[in-house]
Amino acid sequence: MIHLHITSWVLAIILALYVGHGYKHGQKVKVPHMILRLLYFVILGTGLYLFISIPGKENMPSDMKMLYNVKMTLGIIMLGVFEYFTVSSKKNRKMVVPATIFTVLILALLYVGFRLPQGFHFFA
Numbered sequence: 001m002i003h004l005h006i007t008s009w010v011l012a013i014i015l016a017l018y019v020g021h022g023y024k025h026g027q028k029v030k031v032p033h034m035i036l037r038l039l040y041f042v043i044l045g046t047g048l049y050l051f052i053s054i055p056g057k058e059n060m061p062s063d064m065k066m067l068y069n070v071k072m073t074l075g076i077i078m079l080g081v082f083e084y085f086t087v088s089s090k091k092n093r094k095m096v097v098p099a100t101i102f103t104v105l106i107l108a109l110l111y112v113g114f115r116l117p118q119g120f121h122f123f124a
Helices: 002-024 030-052 062-090 096-115
Strands: none
Touching: 002 030, 002 062, 030 062, 062 096
């Protein structure tokens, strides 16, 4: 399930950048935007499944539980930032703030996600 989760957020990042660029340059990107919105549900569903099925939850230290909660909260916020990023580019607004929030949040999510014991261990 973790591979589906990672694949879906990688596709969502690529699609968000494509949709944002497409709206900025006046291209028709309505279908990719709808696919991106469907990916939000895949990301949320797989993330929720991974969160619920954490192995050894009962004996886990409280700081690790807190890290999982932070990751889940940041992930839900990131879904809103995806939409904020694409809609801001659709409305031809300045993209400095949405792009900065998008980048900082993705980097924070990657760091927290790779610190957790489930999955890959880049920062463990």
